[in-house]
């Protein structure tokens with residue numbers, strides 16, 4: 501339960517942080533809220549020699565509108581997502597998702613940037629970012645890259661980030677007014693990671709589903725964008741047969757491991773159940 505020795509650095513600007521991460525090389529890791537990284541270090545599953553604490557960098561915080569997008573600084577906490585009035589109005593799925601992450605103590609310090617950069621398939625925000633078509637702003641010594649969330653996750657704890665790079669912000673296109681959204685998460689108890697979870701964003705026109713996007717949490721080594729499942733519901737009235745087909749399509753791409761949340765077959769089935777529930781709730785919320 502005691503982490504290995506490490507040197508602690510506290511840069512005051514993004515420029516300084518990027519220079520430090522580049523200089524210190526592969527042995528350095530950014531430290532955000534520390535609520536994934538520190539437990540991993542205590543379990544000796546991670547042993548960075550240098551921690552670059554992003555906590556003093558004001559420019560990494562905040563939520564702002566930019567044209568049709570919302571841009572959220574990487575160090576914005578999950579609590580701040582819940583409290584923000586603009587997000588509640590324009591991107592209510594973020595509030596709904598943040599509210600089912602861990603507990604208030606974790607959410608006061610855990611950040612959006614840490615949640616999406618971590619690469620743990622159990623993190624809730626990545627699937628929501630896939631569902632929303634978000635883009636991550638990534639900065640390294642060679643400059644800025646913009647990486648689609650849908651291209652970011654390569655395996656468990658393996659992302660498109662190169663050594664020395666950090667996520668500075670998350671850019672999310674605001675779904676049309678009147679869209680319906682839902683995040684359905686099955687968990688064993690309050691504060692638990694998902695047994696399976698599904699994010700849905702949809703719009704309706706004349707009683708039929710006009711657009712739909714679906715993301716899945718913790719049913720594979722990476723978050724999943726369930727493109728085929730979403731296509732099935734577009735054009736439908738979301739009748740029972742269509743929902744069943746969409747749930748089956750989501751189950752077909754899920755490949756969870758058996759773990760203390762249940763056998764793989766059960767967790768796969770729950771992916772479909774979460775999709776069906778999220779579709780129904782998103783539809784009930786759509787104008």
Ligand SMILES: Cc1cc2nc3c(=O)[nH]c(=O)nc-3n(C[C@H](O)[C@H](O)[C@H](O)COP(=O)(O)OP(=O)(O)OC[C@H]3O[C@@H](n4cnc5c(N)ncnc54)[C@H](O)[C@@H]3O)c2cc1C
Nearest residue numbers: 532533534535536537602610611614615617623624666667
């Ligand atoms: C009891 C408990 C329950 C939890 N339950 C849930 C849950 O149900 N759902 C859920 O989603 N999460 C859960 N979490 C995790 C929590 O949400 C973490 O806060 C989150 O995963 C990581 O955010 P952080 O700011 O703490 O990042 P850190 O722990 O500081 O960092 C996580 C990883 O991301 C890297 N990193 C951090 N910021 C950046 C950046 N800007 N750029 C590049 N790399 C970066 C770090 O180097 C590290 O590898 C739980 C945590 C605890 C302790």
